[in-house]
Amino acid sequence: MKLILTEEQQFLKDTAQSFARDKTPVTHFRELRDNENSQCWDESVWKEMVELGWSGILVPEQFGGSEFGMAGISVIMQELGKTLTPSPILSTSVLGVSAINMLGSDEQKENYLPKIVAGELTTALAIDEGNHHDPFAIDATAVLDGDEWVLNGKKVFVVDGASADSILLVARTSGKSGESNGISVFVANKDSAGLDITKISTADSRNYANIEMSDLKLDQNALLGEQDLAGETLEKILDLGRIAISAEMLGNTEEAFEVTVNYLKERKQFGVQIGSFQALQHRAAKMFCEIELTKSAVIAAMHAADENSNELERLSSLAKFQAGETLHLVSNEAIQMHGGIGVTDEYDIGFYLKRARVVEQIFGTSEFHQARYADISGF
Amino acid sequence: MEHLEQFRQEVRDWLDENCPPSMRTPLVPEEEVWGGRNAEYVNPESKLWLERMGEKGWTAPNLPKEYGGGGLDRDQTKVLHQELFRIKARPALNSFGIWMLAPCIIEFGSEEQKREHLPKIIKGEIRWCQGYSEPGSGSDLASLSTKAEDMGDHYLVNGQKVWTSYADKADWIFALVRTGPKEPKHNGISFLLIDMATEGVSTKPITLISGKSPFCETFFDNVKAPKENLVGVENSGWTIAKKLLQHERNFISNFGLAGGGTGSGADVVNIAKKYLGEANGQIANSAQRENITLHKMKEHAFGLTLQRSGDEGAKASAASSMFKYYGTEHNKDRYELMIAAMGNKGLGWTNEGFSDDEQAITKAWLRTKANSIEGGTSEVQLNVISRRVLDLPN
Numbered sequence: 222m223k224l225i226l227t228e229e230q231q232f233l234k235d236t237a238q239s240f241a242r243d244k245t246p247v248t249h250f251r252e253l254r255d256n257e258n259s260q261c262w263d264e265s266v267w268k269e270m271v272e273l274g275w276s277g278i279l280v281p282e283q284f285g286g287s288e289f290g291m292a293g294i295s296v297i298m299q300e301l302g303k304t305l306t307p308s309p310i311l312s313t314s315v316l317g318v319s320a321i322n323m324l325g326s327d328e329q330k331e332n333y334l335p336k337i338v339a340g341e342l343t344t345a346l347a348i349d350e351g352n353h354h355d356p357f358a359i360d361a362t363a364v365l366d367g368d369e370w371v372l373n374g375k376k377v378f379v380v381d382g383a384s385a386d387s388i389l390l391v392a393r394t395s396g397k398s399g400e401s402n403g404i405s406v407f408v409a410n411k412d413s414a415g416l417d418i419t420k421i422s423t424a425d426s427r428n429y430a431n432i433e434m435s436d437l438k439l440d441q442n443a444l445l446g447e448q449d450l451a452g453e454t455l456e457k458i459l460d461l462g463r464i465a466i467s468a469e470m471l472g473n474t475e476e477a478f479e480v481t482v483n484y485l486k487e488r489k490q491f492g493v494q495i496g497s498f499q500a501l502q503h504r505a506a507k508m509f510c511e512i513e514l515t516k517s518a519v520i521a522a523m524h525a526a527d528e529n530s531n532e533l534e535r536l537s538s539l540a541k542f543q544a545g546e547t548l549h550l551v552s553n554e555a556i557q558m559h560g561g562i563g564v565t566d567e568y569d570i571g572f573y574l575k576r577a578r579v580v581e582q583i584f585g586t587s588e589f590h591q592a593r594y595a596d597i598s599g600f
Numbered sequence: 601m602e603h604l605e606q607f608r609q610e611v612r613d614w615l616d617e618n619c620p621p622s623m624r625t626p627l628v629p630e631e632e633v634w635g636g637r638n639a640e641y642v643n644p645e646s647k648l649w650l651e652r653m654g655e656k657g658w659t660a661p662n663l664p665k666e667y668g669g670g671g672l673d674r675d676q677t678k679v680l681h682q683e684l685f686r687i688k689a690r691p692a693l694n695s696f697g698i699w700m701l702a703p704c705i706i707e708f709g710s711e712e713q714k715r716e717h718l719p720k721i722i723k724g725e726i727r728w729c730q731g732y733s734e735p736g737s738g739s740d741l742a743s744l745s746t747k748a749e750d751m752g753d754h755y756l757v758n759g760q761k762v763w764t765s766y767a768d769k770a771d772w773i774f775a776l777v778r779t780g781p782k783e784p785k786h787n788g789i790s791f792l793l794i795d796m797a798t799e800g801v802s803t804k805p806i807t808l809i810s811g812k813s814p815f816c817e818t819f820f821d822n823v824k825a826p827k828e829n830l831v832g833v834e835n836s837g838w839t840i841a842k843k844l845l846q847h848e849r850n851f852i853s854n855f856g857l858a859g860g861g862t863g864s865g866a867d868v869v870n871i872a873k874k875y876l877g878e879a880n881g882q883i884a885n886s887a888q889r890e891n892i893t894l895h896k897m898k899e900h901a902f903g904l905t906l907q908r909s910g911d912e913g914a915k916a917s918a919a920s921s922m923f924k925y926y927g928t929e930h931n932k933d934r935y936e937l938m939i940a941a942m943g944n945k946g947l948g949w950t951n952e953g954f955s956d957d958e959q960a961i962t963k964a965w966l967r968t969k970a971n972s973i974e975g976g977t978s979e980v981q982l983n984v985i986s987r988r989v990l991d992l993p994n
Contacts, residue, residue, distance in 0.1 A: 224908035482990050497993040502986035509985055510922050517904035543901050595893040600869055600883055 222528060224520050230292050236273065237300035244269065245306040247569045253307060254426040260384035261428040262307040270308060271340030279318045279461075284334035286318075291461060291526035295468035295519065302472025305572055307427055309343045312381035315465045317344030319458045320389050324406055324446035333387075333408070344408075345385035346462075347376035347432050348455075354585045356459055357401050357452065361434060363392040370407060370444065372415075372437040380583065382430030383420035386411055390434065391455065394448050401452030406445040413437060425572075425579040460537040463584045464522045467537075467544035470580050471512075471519050474548045477573040478508055481555045488560075495558075504554060511547040518543040535597050538590035545580075545587040552577035607676055611683045618652045619689050620645035627690045634694050635724025637771050646690075653692035654723035660698045663706065668719035674913070696765070697721035697728040699851045701774050704844050708791070708832040717793070730848075731761040731775030731794075731818060732841070739980050741776070742785045742838060746820060748777035748792060755779070755792065755830075757800075757823040763974065767803040767816035770796055774844075780835040791837035793829040800824075810966035848975045849924035866961060868892055868934055872941040885941075892937055895930075902926055919989075925981035928971035935965035 226234065245266060253261055270276065278294040280286020287293070294315060301308065314337070321333045321344075336342035350360055361374025372392050382388065388409050396403025409416055415437035418430050445451070482505060485496030495501060522540035525533045552574040556563040563570050581587065622645045631643050633650055641647040653659050656670065661677045663669025672680060702721050705713055720726040737744040746759025757777060767773065773794050780788025794801065800823040806815040832840055872883045872892055883889040909919060938961055939946030948954025948962055972978040986992045 223911045224904060225911045482992070485992060494993045499983070499986075502990075502992050503979070503982040505990055505992065506925075506982040506985035509989060510926050513919075513922060514898070514901040514905050514926075517908045518901045520908065521904045539897055539900055542897055591890065591893050591897065594897055595882075595889060598869075598893075598896065599881065600872075600889055600893055600896070 222521070222524050222530070224517060224524070226292065226296065226520075229289065230296055233289065233293050234296035234300060237297040238303075240269075240273070241300050241304040241306055245301070245304050247304050247572065250305045250307060250426075250572065251569070259420070261426060262309060262384070266306075267308050268340060270310065271338075275310060276314050276340055277318075277334075277338035278314060279322070280334050280338050281322065281330075284330055285338040286334070290523075291464055292520075292523045295465055295523040298465050298469040299472040299475075299519075302469035303476040305473070305576055309381050309384065311462065311465055311469070312345045312385060313337060313343045316346040316380075316458060316462050317342075317387075317389065319461050320344075320346060320406060320445060320455075321408075323454050323458060324451055326446065329408075329442070329445060342387060343381065343385045344387050344389055345379050345382040345430075346389045346391070346458075347379045347382060348391045348459075349377055349379075350375060351377070354582065354589060356455065357404065358398050359391055359393045359404055360398050361390070361392040363390075363394050363405060363407060365394075368441055370439045370441070372407065372409075372434040372439065374434050376432040376434075378421070378582075379430045379432055381428045382418060382432060383428045388416065388418070388432065389445070390432075390437075391451070392434075396449075401456070403449050404452040404455060405448050406451045406455065407439055407443045408445060409437065409439055409443060413439070423579060424575040426575075427579070457533070459584055460533055461526055463537045463541040463590075464519070464526055466580055466583055467515075467519050467522065467540040470544040470548045470577075471515050473573055473576060473580070474512055474515065474544070474551045477548075477555045477570065478505075478512060478551050480570060481505075481551075481558050484559055501558060504558075508547075508551050508554060511543075511550060515540075515543045515547045535594060538585075538594045538597070541585060542587045542590040542594065545590070548577045549581060549587070604675055604679060608679050608683065611680055614656070615683055615687055615689065618649075619687060620649055623649045623690050623692075624687050625690075626688075631690075632694060633690075633692065633724070634727055634766065634769070636727025636769065637725070638769065639724070639727070649690070650692045650724050657722060659693045659695070659724065660702060660722045663698075663702060663718065663722065667706075667714050668722040693724045695721065695724065695727070696730055697726065700730065700844050700847045701728055703847050704774075704791075704840050705831065707843065708840050710831075712828065713793075713831065726771045727766070727769060729764050729767045729770035729773050729796075729818075730844075731764055731767075731773045733763045734760060735762050739977055741841070742789065744776055744778060744789065746775065746777050747781065748779050748790060748825065750779070751824075754824045754826050757792070757794065757820040757825055759820050761818040761820075762815075763806075764803070764816050764818045766814045767796070767818045768805060769814075772796060773801075773818065774831075776837055776841050779837075783835060786838045788835055789837040789841065790834050791831040791840040792825055793831065794820075794823065794825045798823050798825070808967065809969065810963045813967075845976060846920045849920045849981075866938065866957070868895065868937050868941070871938050871961070875942045875945060883941075888937070888941055892941070895933055895937055899930060899934075902930060921976075921981040921984040921988075924975060925972075925978050925985070928968075929978060931971050932968045935961070935968045939965050 253263060274287050275297055277286035278289045282288055318337055321330060333342060348356060351358060363370050363372045372390060374392065388411060390407045390409055392405055392407060393403050394405040411418060415435050417433040421429050421431055423429055485501060486494055488495045518540045522536040525536045555570050556574055559570055562568050622643060631646055633646050635650065657665060657668055658670045658680060661670035661672040661680050665671030698721055702718060705717055732741060734744050734746060746761065748755035748757045761775065773796055775792050775794055776789055777792050778788050779790040800821040802819045803816045806813055806817060869892060872888060876888060877884040883892065945958050946962055948959045
């Protein structure tokens with residue numbers, strides 16, 4: 222496994238870089254926020270991404286996708302992360318596609334995947350129920366009643382849950398909370414009776430929802446794959462999500478760092494550029510080192526996913542951990558090094574801090590992944 | 601690729617035939633090979649292994665064949681290393697000559713110097729040491745004051761070097777000397793090769809906080825060094841000095857990560873399980889387990905970064921400062937974690953009450969403190985990253 226990009230992946234990265242720079246600079250996100258856009262992402266921008274084929278990067282060719290893999294979609298997310306570009310790419314093109322493709326029957330794939338590729342369907346994965354990510358702590362239940370599934374329970378902090386056309390609901394069909402066995406995944410239309418979706422307002426001004434299921438009735442086709450057996454696959458789907466979001470976080474970090482280093486070269490106090498002060502230089506140099514480590518962890522993880530490596534879990538946790546630690550550090554230092562201007566809403570750097578803390582939480586904090594890494598490694 | 605696999609087979613066949621059996625067993629410190637005029641071989645197979653590898657040029661696989669090197673390209677060198685690793689072969693030769701000096705002679709030396717020195721370095725016939733630091737010139741190396749006066753056909757060298765590793769065992773020294781006392785400090789330095797057997801050269805070992813060490817002080821008292829031993833142009837030695845430091849940094853950071861160089865190479869997780877005990881197969885103390893996990897994850901990411909740097913084909917550059925900084929700080933951290941996990945067993949000095957391994961870890965812990973000082977302090981590395989990579993102002 223070489224830790225570099227192929228020509229194809231580099232091309233995707235370059236395309237995404239131009240896209241983000243030209244179509245969705247940070248001002249794009251600011252406008253969405255200021256206008257209180259209800260879904261927090263722009264339909265026409267998503268349409269353009271779909272036209273570039275980004276919705277179908279993980280979709281098999283037979284369903285209209287390109288199969289460019291996790292490396293392909295990760296480098297796109299990295300570039301979009303630089304300008305804080307909101308889109309349903311994570312919830313739909315990574316999580317939705319992976320869940321349907323890895324769990325679903327041929328008929329289900331045929332039903333959903335081409336629609337996702339065409340931009341006609343967006344999805345959200347509803348998994349967490351508590352204040353912290355804990356993938357098997359599932360209390361929501363699904364019970365078969367005649368030829369219908371009946372779902373009850375709640376889901377919180379569902380990424381893109383406030384806009385998705387279909388919600389992928391993780392529910393327990395047997396066993397008890399904490400067990401991997403007994404977990405099943407269902408697809409429900411957002412307008413289903415018994416499905417109550419409430420948009421929540423978060424510091425990063427993105428799209429999240431809390432979801433209540435009260436006797437939500439779904440037909441048998443709504444079950445993705447087999448009953449009780451989704452747990453292990455779900456872990457893999459989450460690992461892909463973790464890698465993709467780590468790539469986005471790397472992009473957030475790179476941009477926040479670059480803006481900050483440039484500021485150190487421009488800003489003058491005491492008659493000199495503040496970047497000439499060693500107290501700031503050494504902190505910047507240490508951030509540089511951590512960013513280099515993050516790049517390596519992310520690229521290793523995305524290649525591991527594409528090569529179906531048995532190191533996937535460990536590398537996915539390493540990537541999310543390292544991306545989280547580094548973004549945490551850089552987002553704090555970026556504010557401090559900007560001084561007063563850094564804490565104003567008018568200046569963009571604060572957006573990176575607000576976004577940072579949210580993505581650090583999604584699919585497990587650094588502490589979560591540190592514990593997971595230790596367990597897998599046998600420490 | 602096919603070509604490469606054919607090369608791999610050739611390497612395998614050659615190693616099968618030529619790597620002596622005892623050279624495939626774990627290295628014991630007293631059998632480490634550094635070569636040189638006065639080398640003593642506890643194990644005769646070490647000598648045989650060096651001669652065979654030296655003849656082949658594989659002690660310096662990527663140096664040109666015409667000067668005795670292996671003449672291998674990057675991929676072939678990697679294959680050779682993989683094959684050596686596969687049979688757990690001991691290093692045939694440890695050599696500052698190969699790691700630091702040879703790349704600089706290739707880049708800056710005269711044709712005569714290449715022909716004279718490179719083959720002897722590669723075969724391990726001449727052992728080199730490095731004369732850089734002085735008592736008054738540590739991080740501010742360019743302030744060095746060992747002077748070399750132009751006496752027509754030779755330089756007359758007077759002054760003192762310090763931290764010269766293995767000076768008491770080396771045959772030659774590559775030294776930075778001041779040839780232009782009136783020039784600005786960086787512009788008056790030359791890179792001079794001096795035979796340690798020359799009259800007026802003397803050495804004295806230095807004892808460290810960790811005990812005995814290979815470090816020495818080296819004194820030059822009216823030493824005559826022929827002019828032909830000047831590398832590059834007079835007063836332009838600083839350029840060579842900086843280049844050599846990059847090679848040194850790469851070497852230290854790689855070595856540090858491998859756990860070598862500083863003694864035991866013991867694995868921190870195994871140490872922790874042994875001295876803290878296990879609970880359900882896990883390190884029993886949860887706080888130390890967390891600290892160790894953090895350390896191992898950083899090590900993993902750092903290892904991937906070294907690999908990525910190789911895959912990208914990056915040349916020795918400012919990135920070497922990052923590797924030196926991170927690798928040495930990480931190595932210090934490892935030993936702090938190890939002695940913490942060992943509790944009072946990590947504090948032994950002699951064998952009264954402590955096993956050999958325990959003492960070795962304690963000594964290695966103390967020795968690692970120099971890792972982030974030697975070869976340019978961590979603070980100097982951070983300066984280099986700030987200026988050369990981030991382009992921050994002076």
